[in-house]
Amino acid sequence: MLQMCNLESYPPVFRHPSASPPQLTTANSMEDSSSSSSVPIPVVDLQRLSQETLGEACKEWGVFRLVNHGIPASLLSKLEEHVRVLFSLSFESKQALVSNPLSYFWGTPVLTPSGDALRGALNLNWLEGINVPLSQLPLFQSEDSRLEDFRHFLEEYGRHLSRIATTLFEAMVKNLNLCPKQSESSLDKSSGFIRLYRYPPRSVVDEACGMMEHTDSSLLSIVHQDQVGGLEIFKDNKWLLVNPISDTLLVHIGDMMQAISDDQYRSVKHRVSVNKQEERVSICYFVFPAKGSVVRSSKYKPFTYTEFQQQVQNDTKTLGYKVGLQRFRLNAPV
């Protein structure tokens, strides 16, 4: 039986009883897909930043939990509440209300630079999302007072995320002994965007996939997930469940950070599984290098983020998935 409570809020393609997300697959026979509930993901304290903990987390894991991040718990809970209310509106209302520069999408997390969904030929990701380019958020106007409040909370949350990303990035630059100029030219605060996601429940399929496995193209990604959980990371040939801990953010190293660290830091592979009973909501932030600045690395050919993004889009269109950094690796097998 379909457990979605508010059926008309879901995109039509998810409502049909026979519609199915793909199942979570195992990448190879060595891989154990069973998830563990007590994964010792490293914890980084933003108020007392330890270079040693940070460096180890980025090198060994490519992901860490962030505590003492300075975001008031009340802001996060109000924002999460607004996200739930917004997603619970009818599909048609969301299409009408979520307008430029925001965009509403479903079935894929890959968007074109103008915010249109880029669905690969292959698999439907069991999610809907709202894309929020932070630098353009002040342009978003709505007569609806709920959306005005929502914009206000997003702006406040965006300011915190930009502060956190800058602090972490500067610490990473130090940790990697990169020249300090790298810090100015590499993290472009105005590139930051927020993705709000809702993953509908799906009871008829075991191990249903909400978001296919991938690495983020960003420098850094900062994730807040609700208490439902479902995010999994790939480590030592195993998929590990990242159980939610309230008031704790999750920071992922992205592809751009892996490149500028000369592969010392790991862009962590992750995915999202679908809960059988409850919908899941997450609020994710991504930040990038300035589009035109050249990413230099001893491991990759020099490239700009624009070129990287273009390649990801082409691969998604033609192959159905992202190849990523491998496309730019020096001496990559042809």
Ligand SMILES: O=C(O)CCC(=O)C(=O)O
């Ligand atoms: O929903 C989540 O927790 C993760 C989303 C994600 O991995 C992404 O948008 O790249």
Ligand SMILES: [Fe+2]
């Ligand atoms: Fe991701």
